[in-house]
Amino acid sequence: MWSSGRSRSRANTWIDYGIKRQIKIVFKLEEVSKSFGDQTVLQPTSIDFQTGKSTVLIGPSGCGKSTLLRLLAGLLTPNSGRVLFDGVEMNPRNIMQMRHRMGYVIQDGGLFPHLTSAQNVGLMARHLGWSDQQVQIRIDELADLTRLPRPALDRYPAQISGGQRQRVGIMRALMLDPPVMLLDEPMGALDPLVRYDLQEDLLKIFRALNKTAITVTHDMGEAGFFGDHVIMLGEGCIVQQGKLEEMILHPANDFVTRFVNAQRLPTLPNARSSS
Amino acid sequence: MSSRIASLLVGLFGYLICFSGQLGTSTVQAQAPQVGIGSKSFTESVILGEVLSHLAKNTGAQVRHRAELGGTQILWQALITGEIDAYVDYTGTIREEILADAAREGTKIESEGDMRNALAARKVVMSERVGFNNTYALGMRRSIAQRLGITKISDLTNHPELELGFSDEFVERKDGWRPLKEKYGLPHTRIKVMDHNLAYRGLEKDSIQVADLYTTDPEVKYYDLVALEDDLAFFPVYYAVVLMRDDLTSRAPRVAEAIMRMQGLIAPEEMSSMSVQVRLDGRQETIVAGEFLNNKLNLGIALPQEGRWVEFNKIIERIVSTTGEHLFLVLMSLGLAILTAIPLGILASRNEALGQTVLGVVGVIQTLPSMALLVFVMPLFALFGMGIGPAPAIMALFLYSLLPIVRGTYAGIKQIPAAVRESAEVLGLDTRARLRLVEMPLAQPSILSGIKTAAVINVGTATIGALIGAGGYGSSILTGIRLNDTSLILQGAVPAAVLALVVQHGFGLLEKKIVSPGLQSA
Numbered sequence: 001m002w003s004s005g006r007s008r009s010r011a012n013t014w015i016d017y018g019i020k021r022q023i024k025i026v027f028k029l030e031e032v033s034k035s036f037g038d039q040t041v042l043q044p045t046s047i048d049f050q051t052g053k054s055t056v057l058i059g060p061s062g063c064g065k066s067t068l069l070r071l072l073a074g075l076l077t078p079n080s081g082r083v084l085f086d087g088v089e090m091n092p093r094n095i096m097q098m099r100h101r102m103g104y105v106i107q108d109g110g111l112f113p114h115l116t117s118a119q120n121v122g123l124m125a126r127h128l129g130w131s132d133q134q135v136q137i138r139i140d141e142l143a144d145l146t147r148l149p150r151p152a153l154d155r156y157p158a159q160i161s162g163g164q165r166q167r168v169g170i171m172r173a174l175m176l177d178p179p180v181m182l183l184d185e186p187m188g189a190l191d192p193l194v195r196y197d198l199q200e201d202l203l204k205i206f207r208a209l210n211k212t213a214i215t216v217t218h219d220m221g222e223a224g225f226f227g228d229h230v231i232m233l234g235e236g237c238i239v240q241q242g243k244l245e246e247m248i249l250h251p252a253n254d255f256v257t258r259f260v261n262a263q264r265l266p267t268l269p270n271a272r273s274s275s
Numbered sequence: 276m277s278s279r280i281a282s283l284l285v286g287l288f289g290y291l292i293c294f295s296g297q298l299g300t301s302t303v304q305a306q307a308p309q310v311g312i313g314s315k316s317f318t319e320s321v322i323l324g325e326v327l328s329h330l331a332k333n334t335g336a337q338v339r340h341r342a343e344l345g346g347t348q349i350l351w352q353a354l355i356t357g358e359i360d361a362y363v364d365y366t367g368t369i370r371e372e373i374l375a376d377a378a379r380e381g382t383k384i385e386s387e388g389d390m391r392n393a394l395a396a397r398k399v400v401m402s403e404r405v406g407f408n409n410t411y412a413l414g415m416r417r418s419i420a421q422r423l424g425i426t427k428i429s430d431l432t433n434h435p436e437l438e439l440g441f442s443d444e445f446v447e448r449k450d451g452w453r454p455l456k457e458k459y460g461l462p463h464t465r466i467k468v469m470d471h472n473l474a475y476r477g478l479e480k481d482s483i484q485v486a487d488l489y490t491t492d493p494e495v496k497y498y499d500l501v502a503l504e505d506d507l508a509f510f511p512v513y514y515a516v517v518l519m520r521d522d523l524t525s526r527a528p529r530v531a532e533a534i535m536r537m538q539g540l541i542a543p544e545e546m547s548s549m550s551v552q553v554r555l556d557g558r559q560e561t562i563v564a565g566e567f568l569n570n571k572l573n574l575g576i577a578l579p580q581e582g583r584w585v586e587f588n589k590i591i592e593r594i595v596s597t598t599g600e601h602l603f604l605v606l607m608s609l610g611l612a613i614l615t616a617i618p619l620g621i622l623a624s625r626n627e628a629l630g631q632t633v634l635g636v637v638g639v640i641q642t643l644p645s646m647a648l649l650v651f652v653m654p655l656f657a658l659f660g661m662g663i664g665p666a667p668a669i670m671a672l673f674l675y676s677l678l679p680i681v682r683g684t685y686a687g688i689k690q691i692p693a694a695v696r697e698s699a700e701v702l703g704l705d706t707r708a709r710l711r712l713v714e715m716p717l718a719q720p721s722i723l724s725g726i727k728t729a730a731v732i733n734v735g736t737a738t739i740g741a742l743i744g745a746g747g748y749g750s751s752i753l754t755g756i757r758l759n760d761t762s763l764i765l766q767g768a769v770p771a772a773v774l775a776l777v778v779q780h781g782f783g784l785l786e787k788k789i790v791s792p793g794l795q796s797a
Binding site: 073074075096097099100102104106107108110111112113114115116123124127156157158159172 | 694702703717792
């Protein structure tokens with residue numbers, strides 16, 4: 001494993017917590033559609049997101065994958081259909097409470113520039129009345145978990161690297177130990193080496209903490225790495241879903257074939273012709 | 276930090292309340308009647324205000340002379356609302372400015388009797404003439420006029436050889452040179468247009484023989500000039516008269532009686548002699564006026580020691596007191612503006628249509644001339660007995676301060692990146708917590724710079740306070756201009772500039788201290 005015995009034992013207690021909840025379906029979309037003006041971004045779509053699974057939403061730009069994630073986070077309200085979280089339909093009154101049970105991570109972290117890393121991570125917990133000591137202990141745990149160098153905790157977002165900003169963003173999302181993590185292109189702004197390390201760490205965290213993760217990406221490699229279940233979207237519709245291997249071996253249509261083939265693999269010059 | 280600002284503001288409010296309370300309680304004292312005298316911001320008016328003040332004070336009344344107020348409208352408002360009880364104005368001004376609307380409505384305002392009746396309907400008593408007419412006249416050196424036998428303007432028709440020099444204003448006015456020439460049939464075709472002061476020199480050097488002048492100009496006496504008689508009554512007359520609230524006759528009959536001693540009291544030569552003493556000899560208005568009354572009416576008024584502002588400790592004393600008044604105006608108005616403009620800016624950022632309306636309205640306020648704004652807000656404060664003094668000035672400065680602060684707040688919130696705004700929302704912070712924990716801290720630099728702009732502008736604009744008796748650096752500048760006293764102008768202008776720099780620098784330090792380092796390095 002990646003860290004000391006101390007934090008592993010803590011991680012185990014969170015696994016227990018996850019199992020105790022006994023919820024099969026976290027998010028349920030029932031015929032949800034979304035349009036902006038006369039442009040339909042998401043056709044009526046129904047999806048069940050299972051507890052403890054890692055789902056990846058993939059597709060080209062404008063396919064509706066980010067819109068779908070933002071509907072789950074309650075940042076958008078659907079034009080038709082219902083979004084249920086833990087079996088309860090989302091509405092403007094209950095959304096704030098629900099968000100304490102979701103962690104949301106965006107490209108480059110979306111950190112508050114006026115707060116240090118530690119203040120960013122602890123903001124919500126402090127607002128909810130945690131003591132300084134509780135906050136400090138939790139931030140220590142999360143810094144271990146995300147392998148954030150300690151000196152970065154007292155720096156401001158503009159003073160740390162992109163990879164560190166993303167780790168702080170992940171810590172902030174994990175602060176209240178939410179069962180669900182929503183990630184919108186979390187690696188989008190990182191160089192390949194940093195991205196590689198962070199992908200590894202993130203997957204370990206999800207597994208160890210038994211998080212339900214829903215990740216938006218346009219990177220096939222990342223989709224395969226994270227996704228127990230991959231949903232490919234094209235022009236506001238689900239085109240194909242299941243394991244990534246199935247998509248590669250048995251593409252549902254030309255769109256899937258083209259999208260899969262568009263991923264350039266420089267070390268395998270024959271990849272195009274062989275697939 | 277914010278609590279410290281809050282306590283400062285509470286303190287200032289307290290000061291204002293005490294201040295108005297003082298005014299309120301002092302009017303209750305029955306023994307010595309309280310009398311307010313006003314004057315306009317030119318020397319003759321200030322002297323006349325001092326004469327009125329001495330007359331009233333001599334009956335035992337407590338007199339407050341609101342000197343150098345900003346113009347006819349402000350004095351009239353102050354008189355109507357009871358801020359002052361009497362001041363000296365001119366019949367021409369009364370007809371053209373004060374009773375202009377009555378004339379438009381069809382009331383005949385021609386004779387002094389008409390004016391007296393129209394003013395009586397407004398509960399104002401107009402006295403008989405004080406004794407001089409301060410209007411335009413044509414003047415000549417006494418020696419030349421006597422040699423040529425010229426005593427009146429129509430005599431000039433026989434002397435086409437005389438050279439005439441006029442100020443450009445006199446050449447342009449509708450009661451100026453062209454209609455005058457037409458009315459009298461004057462033969463002179465070539466006239467020299469020159470600065471008023473240079474015209475006096477021209478008369479002295481004999482490069483011109485006739486010039487336009489105000490009948491009570493101190494220079495008339497200084498250069499030994501005679502004003503030619505306006506035998507065809509071309510120039511509108513500006514006879515000085517006292518305007519007094521009619522309730523003074525019942526409230527303080529002895530004071531009212533004393534004030535009416537002004538009737539026929541001051542001859543033209545006496546008026547210009549007093550102006551000469553102030554303008555050319557640099558004596559104080561109150562002493563000149565007091566000496567005049569002691570000589571003329573044998574009042575035996577005790578007068579203060581002669582002394583000008585050039586004395587060092589007087590200068591310090593004056594700068595300290597004007598600084599206090601100036602800071603009071605700036606801090607009160609700025610504090611009120613901060614309390615109002617930040618919430619307005621937040622509201623504006625929340626709703627696009629509302630935002631545009633708010634920014635539009637505060638923008639329009641910014642374009643109003645300060646004089647118009649003062650005349651507009653004075654009557655509102657007059658309802659609470661605060662029509663003259665700091666309150667209307669603070670109101671005007673407050674209104675002027677709104678735009679930079681509203682705009683700073685609005686822009687500060689609007690420029691927060693969508694990703695940051697959304698991060699706060701999705702974290703589960705409610706609207707109020709988002710505002711407090713994220714939006715306000717991020718907008719802080721922009722809000723602070725709006726407040727700084729407002730403060731610096733306020734330091735400059737607060738000089739208008741002098742127009743309505745609020746004091747401050749403006750009063751030094753105004754008096755300095757009136758007396759052509761550069762030292763006095765600098766005693767107002769230099770501290771104002773220094774204060775503006777201090778404010779600018781102070782906000783720089785404040786920004787370093789309270790704005791998050793995360794925003795400063797970015």
